[in-house]
Amino acid sequence: MSEPDKKEITPEEAPENGKGIRNSGNTSETGNRKTKGSIHRLLLLSVGAFQDFDLAAVYVSDAQYNRNIFFDTTPQAIRLYLLYNHWGFQILVYAFILVDLALAIFEDPAVVPLPIWVTSVIELVCLAAFTARLVHYAKVIPRERFWKDPKNICIFAIILLSLVDMIIYGALKASGFYAVRWSRVLRPLLLVNITEGRQLRRAFRSIRNALPQILYVFLLFMFSVLMFSLMALKLFGKRGLKTIEGRPYFTNYLEIVFDLYVLVTTANSPDIMMPAYNFSVYFAVFFITYILINTYIFMSVFLAVVYNNYKKYLKEEVRKLVRAKRHKMVRAFGVLQERKGEEEPVVSQACWNQLVRLVQPDISNAHRELLWSVSDDNNKGCIGKVAFVQLADLLNIQVIMMKSRPHPLKTWLPSLYLSSPSRLVCRMVQHKAFMYTYDLIILVNAVFIGLDEEDPLIANVEWAFLVLYLLEILLKLYSFEPRAFFSRHQFWNCDLSLILDIVFILRILRLIRVVDNIKRFRAIINTLIKIGPTILTFGQLIVVVYYIFAMVGMELFKGKIRFFEANSTDPDKAFCGNALLKNSVFAKHNYCKNNFNNIVSSFILLLELTVVNQCGFTAVTHISARMFFVLFHIVVVIIIINIFIAFVLEAFFVEYTVDQSNLQSSLEKKIEELELGVKQEKLDGNLVDAMETNDNDMGNSESTKEKPALMFKIACKRYKTVDGLLQRMFEADLDPENFADDEDFDPNNPSNLNFPNPNFDSV
Amino acid sequence: MSEPDKKEITPEEAPENGKGIRNSGNTSETGNRKTKGSIHRLLLLSVGAFQDFDLAAVYVSDAQYNRNIFFDTTPQAIRLYLLYNHWGFQILVYAFILVDLALAIFEDPAVVPLPIWVTSVIELVCLAAFTARLVHYAKVIPRERFWKDPKNICIFAIILLSLVDMIIYGALKASGFYAVRWSRVLRPLLLVNITEGRQLRRAFRSIRNALPQILYVFLLFMFSVLMFSLMALKLFGKRGLKTIEGRPYFTNYLEIVFDLYVLVTTANSPDIMMPAYNFSVYFAVFFITYILINTYIFMSVFLAVVYNNYKKYLKEEVRKLVRAKRHKMVRAFGVLQERKGEEEPVVSQACWNQLVRLVQPDISNAHRELLWSVSDDNNKGCIGKVAFVQLADLLNIQVIMMKSRPHPLKTWLPSLYLSSPSRLVCRMVQHKAFMYTYDLIILVNAVFIGLDEEDPLIANVEWAFLVLYLLEILLKLYSFEPRAFFSRHQFWNCDLSLILDIVFILRILRLIRVVDNIKRFRAIINTLIKIGPTILTFGQLIVVVYYIFAMVGMELFKGKIRFFEANSTDPDKAFCGNALLKNSVFAKHNYCKNNFNNIVSSFILLLELTVVNQCGFTAVTHISARMFFVLFHIVVVIIIINIFIAFVLEAFFVEYTVDQSNLQSSLEKKIEELELGVKQEKLDGNLVDAMETNDNDMGNSESTKEKPALMFKIACKRYKTVDGLLQRMFEADLDPENFADDEDFDPNNPSNLNFPNPNFDSV
Incomplete structure (x- = not known):
């Protein structure tokens, strides 16, 4: 352990340090306290107790969000640390990174050109912000730790190199030389190395760990491609065949290797086969064997290996994460x-x-009391270590609280609202048939949307539909408590239909509501929504990789291909402004806009390359530029896309096999026990529906039994954080009650805690 | 239970029926027999004992190969049943099916046209053979059971319908009408419905059972496609954009749906996006969103759902299979x-x-005794039910027996062979360096193969390499016992390098040997070889589906597109003989040979459609023919390919996580105990290498300890049958010792035993 860390309260020291300074909130407990050494402690009470609570709160909060930062435990450092974790600063950092990355839009080759001094000043401001954040971080943690952490060194290096590059670039440009802003490649690495980029770092780590296994399969795969290329050379090389573009067919070994590699991506199928196939049917056997082995079997093996290894390392990381979380909770307990x-x-x-x-x-008092009653299952008034440690996970379970209140109209105009016609309306709106009617209306509307809009009749019908939808909203507002309808933002996380009720103005999206009403579909959609936050992590991963490839691609290919507007009469238009593309398929298909001339078209082109590795424009530059495309395919398609697929697979398997975590079940059981539950059977269908039914029971005096005014429900099994889902995935392999393994867990070994801070996805 | 089944000896009746009629092989056991009712039994002894052994042997054999046929237990029926299971008949049936399927090559539209009467006569012969096989089967099992089995009815219907179709077709043709041989679609169904097609039936059953779940995702997916199409219509329909072929862009709803469906297969990317993208960069967002949701997320969800459900149902089937196997062994025991x-x-x-x-x-005596010593672990001289039931699985473990014998030269010319130069040669050849030298030679050879063959020098070098390879074989023959080198066909199942030593004449394939020598690669290759037999099942599945689609496709599209030889001067050549294809991309790319004009090109085209759903020639016929391609994509790509990927994934996971089955371990332990094992550490590397080393130890008198003359080794963890691999996959979930669940297993319920007979893959 490094020197300053000694200041931290370890679980072993904690009993001495924190025993007497209890109950600043509730003095009735003081009688139970031991009096040994109480005088010394009373001196500390006024200041120390608050500080201790602060420290414990920081530990719990870190555990809740899986932050792993070894902050100083001095009061000032804690205050600085709390400031460091403030959401405002975190958003600010992401904003600055976004601005820094977006600079590529304005820098040469630019979408919207700005003078160099403008972009330079903006970049300097960004760099200053990153430096400030880094300095803040350095103040929070011990100095030795700061310089031991590779991500701090990384950020420092990025800032330094960017400055150096800016100076060199400015100087070269000023003296009229050719210059490259090479440090732009480093920008996306900021996303990875800031403290908040924990998920992204974990993804990169898992990929790095899985690489050796992937490499073996890849070598075998490349060996297979090379072997087939050799066979192709021997089979077709001397037959004098021509490709559709009139070039000799399969005569150059390296070109064959490249063509056959592209065939694996199925991008040039069946073109690459046609000359041989036209020559003789038997040659098709060669290509069929090739596709079977390399496209189907090897690509499946890649998926299997990536999946297996990624999962293995991710599980190991999650295990560490859970142990670190427990450790922090034990400290807070101490x-x-x-x-x-x-x-x-x-x-x-x-x-x-x-x-x-x-x-x-x-957190509301009621919610807090519910959590306490789960922890203190036997009503002892106090909880032990095991129950205390659960707190971090308990706080992460989203609980929906519903206060049942009467409809405002019932209060203001009871005679009118409770009259029989009014009740009839309410009952009508609450009936299933009302929903089905509107589903039908939406479907009919869908047909009209598909029809020709020019027809004035149809345009008028559209207005009629709008009136119908407005009527639906008004009727629902009349029947149900309006706040139940609008203000339950927690529902949004979980229930698509409520959001859609509000965004109904987008007529086409209304169609989704019909699907959402069908239970089977809802299960699939819910799973998709659940993996949403994690897809954000993959989104960042993709942005980092795309950005780097875009930067390199722009340097390699910018200006080689030009796009001409449709009404342009420039004769160069026929070959995208590059004579090398004359009569090429690329120009014929009018792909000229697929170029690296600015960051936006680079990103779109890279996306196209992800879908199909179409790389016709290697023609415009040196043949070795093909390496760029092969490398891109390996990184994005073979590794990242496979990991993405593996993740979706795993998430779906978890959904299919497990239902709820233990903690969620015990929380739900407690809600049931206390008879505070929202009726479950009604919630199986549409949540809004269930809410409506409950509100209805409240609102109408006919309800046989008076329900409690407050009701809880666990928000659908979603996870507030990505970690939650990950922990859930591997829960079967993690023993939640086992504290024994915490003994051999050394929090001072940096390799055990190589994953810092809060996560972006939960913001 | 149906009436004739009562003849079968159920485990409950067996003790009475089979108690006294033991030991026709060994009379020393008779003393232990009870004498109660022995007079009656002695009368039965001469005939009954043999019959009982026959019956027990049939049960064990059925258990070993997982046949599930309720044969009559009368002696004649058993004899007929043994004949029915004879491998000759099974091969004959497959030969006739092959001939029947191959008829499509000679029937109109033919690759090699034959007169109708020739193909008709051949087909009649095939049908007669199928009828004979069916009649044979009917003789083996009780009549009621025969007509209850859907697969018998299926074969009967196929034979009948084929006859009817042949008559109608002949009559119509003779009177000059247009006629369609529609019954050809039914032919591949024979593969599924013959008793030997058990694996294939299981695959189809698993698919059928997984369909409802797949359907829900598919509906959601189609809903998404339809929604995006609607949005596309509204976004692009009125902008007057043109496709590259000059047609209006995104104006017809159904065409948009089709185009966007094809975009999911990535076949028309980026073409379909270009007009909109050229118009405005912002429209690219629409396509990016579409590809993200439908290509990446939905396709992954398809894989997840297909994987999960296929695995679930397969596991259930394997569970039933294992129970049926145990039940049969219990009967044999009875x-x-x-x-x-x-x-x-x-x-x-x-x-x-x-x-x-x-x-x-x-089976050799030594092998049999080894198996007995595994079953009778305590040397009691007899085994109970639990040990007896293992027999079927024990027989399925491939054990390699190696007799160590001296080199023939050592016997014939001991003085020469044991002289020091000879020993030096032997030791040299057995050294690792010898192998590495030849690996190097192969690599150098590979470079020469890649070079230009025209050069006379290189052609001569090629001869030098051939001499080197011959020298290697001769040296190995000199150093090692030749029979160890050639006659161990069991090794071939497991060891690639030995085969490759023999097929070394194929120079390029020799390169594989280098890869095979590297341990990491070998692990991957072995896994690939292990899943080989199951890939055969998928192959049959694909053939069935392709054949049906090819038959329908030929009726729909035959003759619409014509292929012209390269030297043809026909003006129609520019548009594949169909004016509708004038100026189409299809004709420009010279895809004319991609047609449905005969069965061979149909199969190749369907393979291309599997790789990329390229369907340019819907232009030549009615637009509704697109349904054919969409249907093909759903069946082959979404369902079958995903199941294939799922299978490869599962097989790799099993390889990564588990090592050996319990039974294999106990057999191996026994081999170790008896000190009959081939040294394990030496076998970790190259098997040939290990064999060589052992033979060396034998051949050279220096070996310190005299090894037993006979040695065993479990052939690499391969599975003789597909069932073996499947059983292995789900072993963790199957309790091998649990006989309790056999009680609630009703063998008379046909749904429990809905999977018949031996499997093709193990032939």
């Missing part, structure tokens, strides 16, 4: 614990309450 | 068992020996 006689140390409810209030200020 | 006092019934070694000799006549 700060707050008190001993009653010879019993195990415990944390009292008052103490726990204050902690939770500090960690999550916006 | 026939052979004898009681010693009040103890559990047992089977004596003599009895067991005779049974094994009947089941597997080619």
Whole structure:
């Protein structure tokens, strides 16, 4: 352990340090405290207790969001650390990174050209912001640790290199030389190396760890491609065949290798086969064997190997993560614990309450009490270590609280609202048939949308539909408590139909509601929504890789191909402004806009390359530029896309096989016990529907039994953070009760905690 | 249970029926027999004992190969049943099916036209053969069962419909009308419905069972495509854009749906996007979103759903299979068992020996004794039910027996062969460096192969290499026992390098040997070889589906596109003989040979469609023919290819996680115990290498310890049958010792045993 870390309260020291300073929130507990050494502790009480609560709250919050930062435990450092974790700063950092990355739009080759001094000033501002953030971080953690962490060194190097590059570039440009802004390639690495980029770093680490295994398969695959190329050379080389473009067919070994590699991506099928096939049917056997072995079998093996290894390393990381989380919770427990006689140390409810209030200020009292009753299952008034450690996960379970209140109209105009016609309307709207009617209306509307809009009749019908939809909204507002309809933003996370009710103005999207009403579809859609946050991580991964390839591609290929507007009369238009493309398929297909002339078209082109490795424009430059495309295919298609597929597979398997985590079940059981549950059977269908039914039971006096005014429901099994889903995936392999393995877990070994900070996806 | 089944000896009846009729092989056991009712049984002894052994042998053999046929247990029926299972008949049936399927080559539209009467006569012969096989089957099993089995009805219907179709076709042709041989579509169904097509039936059943789940995702996917099409219509329809072929862009809803469906297969990317992208960069967002959602996410979800469901149902089938196998072994046990006092019934070694000799006549005595010592672990001389039931699986483990014998030269010319120069040669050849030298030679050779062959120098060098290779073979023959080198055909199943040593004449293939020598690669290659037999099942599946689509496709599209030889001067050549294709991309790319004009080009075209759904020639016929291509894509790409990928994934996961089955381990342990094992550490590398080393130890008198003359080794963890691999995959979920669940297993419920007979893959 490095020197400054000694300041931290380890679980072993904690009992001495934190025993007496309990209950600043609830004085009734003081009687139980031991009096040994109380004078010394009373001196500390006024200042120390608050500081201790702060420290415990930071530990819990870190555990909740899986931050792994070894901050100093001095009060100032904690305050700085809290500031560092403030969401405002985190958003600001991402904003600056976004601006820095977006500079590529304005820099040469630019979409919107700006003078160099403008982009340079903006970049300097960004770099200053990153430096400030880095300095802030350095103040929070011990100095030795700061320089041991590769990501800090990385950011420092990126800032430094960018400055150097800017100076060199400015100087060269000023003196009229050719210059390359090579440091732009480094920009996306900021996304990876900031403290908030934990998910992204984990993804990169998993990829790096899986690489050796992938490499073996890749070598075997390349061997197969090389062998087939050799056979192709021997089979076709001397037959004097011509490609459709009139070039000799399969005569150059390296070109064959490239062509056959592209065949694996199926991009040039069947063109590459046609000359041989036209010559003799038997030659088709060669290509069929090739496709079978390399496209189908090897690509499946890639998926298998990537999947298996990625999963293996990810599991290991999640295991470490869970241990680190437990460790932090044990520390927090150590700060707050008190001993009653010879019993195990415990944390009292008052103490726990204050902690939770500090960690999550916006939590309601009812919700907090529910969590406490889950932790303190036997109503002892205090909880032990095992129950305390659950807190971080409990706070991550989204619980929906519903206050049932009467409809405002019932309060304001009870005679009118409770009259029989009004009740009839309410009952009508709450009936299933009402929903089905509107589903039908939407479907009919869909047909009209598909029809020709020019017809004035259809345009008028469109208005009629709009009136119908407005009527639906009004009727629902009349029947149901409006706040239940609008203000439950927690529902949005989980229930698509409510969002869609609001964005109904987009007529076409309304169609999704019909699908959403069907239970089977809803299960699939829910799974897709659940993996949403993780797809964001993959999105960042893709952006990092695309950005780097775009930067390199722009330097290699910019200006080689030009796009001419449709009404242009330039004779160069026929061959995209490059004579090398005369009569090429590329020009004939009018692909001229697929170029590297600016960052936007680069990104679109790279996406096309991801879909089909179409690389006709290697013709415009040296043949070795093909390496660029092969490399891109290996990195993006073979590795990243396969990992993405593996992730979707795993997420779906988890959905199919497991239902809820243990903690969720116990929370739900408690809700049931306390009879605070929203009726489950009604929630199986449409959530809005269920909500409506419940509100209806409240609103109408006919309801046989008075329900409690407050009801809870666990928000659909979604995960607030990516970590939640990951932890869920590997829960079967993680023993939640096993604290024994924490003993051999050394938090001071940096390799054990090589994953820092909060995650972007949960923001 | 149907009436004739009562003749079968169920495990419950067996003790009475089969108690006294033991030991026709070994009379020393008779003393243990109970004398109760022995007079009656002695009368049965001469005939009954042989019959009982026959019956038990049939049960064991059925269990070994997972046949599930409810044959009559009368002696004649058993004899007929043995004949029915004779490999000659099975091969004959497959030969006739092959001939029947191959008729498509000679029938109109033909590759090699033959007169109708010739193909008709051949088809009649085939149909007669199928009828004979069906009648044979009907004689073997009870009549009621025969007509209850859908596959018999299926074959009967296929034969009948084929006859009807032939008559109608002949009559119509004779009277000059247009006629379609529609019954040809039914032909591949024979492959599925013959008793031997068990694997194929299982694959189809698994697909059928997974269909509902796939359907839900597919509907959601189609909904997404339809929605995007609607958006595309609204976004692009009124902008007056033109495609590269000059047609209006995105104006007809159904065409948009088709185009966007094809975009999912990435076949028309980026062409379909270009007009919109050329108009405005922002429209690219639409296509990017579409590809992300439909190509990446939905296709992954398809894989997840197909994988999950296929695995689920396959596991259920394998579970049933294992139970049926156990049930059959229990029946065999019931026939052979004898009681010693009040103890559990047992089977004596003599009895067991005779049974094994009947089941597997080619098994060596040593091998049989090894198996017995595994079953009778405590040397009691008899085994109980649990040990007896293992027999079927034990027989399926491939054990390699190696007799170590001295080199023939050592016997004939001992003085020469044991002289020091000779020994030096032997030791040199056996050294690792010898192998590495030849690896290097092969690599150098590879470079020469890649060089220009015209050069006379290189052609001569080629001869030098050939001499070097011959020298290698001769040296190896000199150093190692030749029979060890050539006659161990069991090794071929497992060891690629030995085959390759023999097929070395194919120079390029020799390169594979270098790769094979590297351990990491070998692991991957071995896994690929292991899944080989199952790929055969997929091959049959693909043939069935392709054949049906080819038949329909030929009726729909034959003659629409014509192929002209390269030297043809026909003006129609520019548009493939169809004016509709004038100026089309299809004709420009010279795809004319991609047509449905005969069965061979149909198959090749369907393969191209599997790789990329390229369907330019819907232009030549009605637009609704596109349904044909969409349907093909759904069946082949979405379902079958995904199942194939799922299978490869699962097989690799099994390889990565598990090593050997319990039974294999216990067999290996026994081999170790008896000190009959081939040294394991030496076998880790190259098997040939290990064999060589061992033979060397034998051949040279220096070997410190005299090894036994006979050695065993479990042939690499390969599975003799597809079932073996499947059983292995789900072994963790199958409890091998649990006989309790056999109680609720009703063998008389046909749904429990809906999977018949031996499998093709193991032939």
